[in-house]
Amino acid sequence: MTRPQSPPDPYARPQRPVRQAPGESHRSALVVALIGAAATIVAALIGLFVQLSGDTEQRASGPSLGGAPPASETPGAPDTSTAPGSLPPSALAASGASGGADGTPAAPTPTAPTSVGLPEKFLGRWQGYAEEVDATRTDHYRVTVELDQGTLREQVGSVHYAMESSDCYGTATLTSVDGTDRVTLGESIQSGDCVTNGRIVLTLRPGGTVDFAYETIKRDGTRQSVRAGLERVA
Structure with missing residues (x-):
């Protein structure tokens, strides 16, 4: 249901439209x-x-976890970083170490030990008359020693004792060298009625002679010693 419109007020004042000044809309x-x-x-x-x-x-926080780190902070600069535990080639060259293709320092080359040999002054045949002294008697007989080249623990010659009762032949092994004027030989008798093993010390004297000194223990437990002056005969 609509309301009836009231009649217009005959005494109301008419409304005038608002007018804008010229140029106001542009401003x-x-x-x-x-x-x-x-x-x-x-x-x-x-x-x-x-x-x-x-x-x-x-830039302040660096590269992200998923990105690769920059090769160098300065564009175009070579990468001088080295792996942990390794040295750059320049450091190896400065230290004087030589290495293989992988940069590992090469192990030093071992040098073979120098073998000690019989001095040249003792080479040749030596002969002289010996005096043997033991607890019961003194004997005299000829001693001949022949020496050749050899090193320690090698056989370097032979020994011959020309006695009235028996001739004894044996071998001589180099056991020690004391400089160039003194050597020690191990004697091993191969034939004849003599003590099997003994020790011979040869000492070079001025004038080209050699002192011969032999020591051993006989079968009865007594000490046996032989002294002789030898001269080179060949």
């Missing part, structure tokens, strides 16, 4: 345009600041 449009342009510029500046701040934080 309003210009102000709105300036405000919009200023807002656009401010928004652009804010976006640029935010982007620059993000780039600065990323």
Whole structure:
């Protein structure tokens, strides 16, 4: 149901339309345009600041976990980093170490030990008359020693004792060398009625002679010693 409209008031004053002054609409449009342009510029500046701040934080924090680290901080600079426990080639060269293709220092080459040999002054045949002294008697007989080249623990010659009762032949092994003027031989009798093993010390004397000194223990437990002066005969 609609309400009946009341009749117009005959005494009411008529409303006049509002009129704008000339040029006012143009000024309003210009102000709105300036405000919009200023807002656009401010928004652009804010976006640029935010982007620059993000780039600065990323460079300060380094590469991300998923990215590869840069090869060098300076573009175009060579990578001088080395693996842990290794030295660069320049350091190896400075230290004087020589190595293989993989840079591992080569082990030093071992040198073979020098063998000690019979001095050359003792080489040849030596002969003289010996005096043997033991607890019961003294004997005299000829002694001949022949020596050749050889090293320690090698057989270097032979020994011959020409006695009235028996001739004894044996071998001589080099057991020690004391400089160039003194050597020790181990004697082993191969034939004849003599003590099987003994020790001979040869000492070179001025004038080209050799002192012969023999020591051993006889079968009865007594000490036996033989002394002789030998001369080179060949």
